[in-house]
Amino acid sequence: MHMRVIAGTIAAFAVSTMVVATEQHGPHFDVPKQDSAKAEELAKQLAALSARVDRNEAKLLAECAYATVARLRQEYRMFGTPIFNNFLVYHGWKKRGYCYQWTEDLLLALDTLKLKTLELHWGESYAGTWRENNCVVVTAKGQAFDHGMILDSWRHFGHLRWNLVPSDEDRYYENPKYAQMVRTRAASKASAVNRGVAFETRVAPRWKTGD
Structure with missing residues (x-):
């Protein structure tokens, strides 16, 4: 009995030590070798x-972003141009891969980091049109959206690209309501909302008329 108590105490101590170590060093992400330098630069x-931004937090976010996009690229089986990828999803040959789905999955992955000095925003350009694109925008805590960093994958064939909001070729606006909806839906595990995208609004109506 005495030995069981000692063994249990040792096991509990080992687990608590592992938990403390994990909390101190943070989670580890498998960044593809070809993206490691890019992740460092993003950080x-x-x-x-x-x-005010914590450098370790910036490094963690960059590594999580590159690792997540690499994983999604495999899951989405990205093929061809972004619009052709939409075509495959629209006709049911692929389950996911629309621009907003890339953004939703990346946003939720980054949310798990519980950031304290950085904030995540939902960005969109040409909302409601066939040219619509969505992205995650990262800012310092309390910083204006227009000063943030765009994280986008859909436009770049499933590879993460980033740049400051003002330097992008398209004008992006924040949509906090949609970001909240994504987070609420994920938390409640509700059914996905079907959101209009480029291929649906531009190509599908033409095909219905026999084009």
Whole structure:
């Protein structure tokens, strides 16, 4: 009996030590080798958003973003151009891969980091049109959306690209309501909302008329 108590105490101590170590060092993400330098540069640029940004947090976010996009690229089986990818999803040959789905999955993955010095926003351009694109925008905590960093994959064939909001070729606006809906839906595990995308609004109506 005495030995069982000792063994149990040792096991409990080992588990608590592992938990503390994990909390101290944070989660680990498998960044593809070809993306490691890009992840390091993204971390530097995120840290440069404000003197208030924690460098370790910026590094964690960058690594999570690259690892997540690499995983989604495999899951989505990205093929061809972004619009052709939409075509495959629209006709049921692929389950996911619309621009908003890339953004939803990346946003939710980054949310798990419980960021304290950085904030995540939902960005969109040409909302409600065939040109619509969505992205995650990262800002320092309390910083204006227009000063943030765009994280986008759909436009780049499933590879993460990033740049500051003002430098993008398209004008992006924040949509906090949609971001909240995504988070609420994920938390409640409700059914997905069917959101209009480029291929649905531009191509499908033409095909219905026999084009």
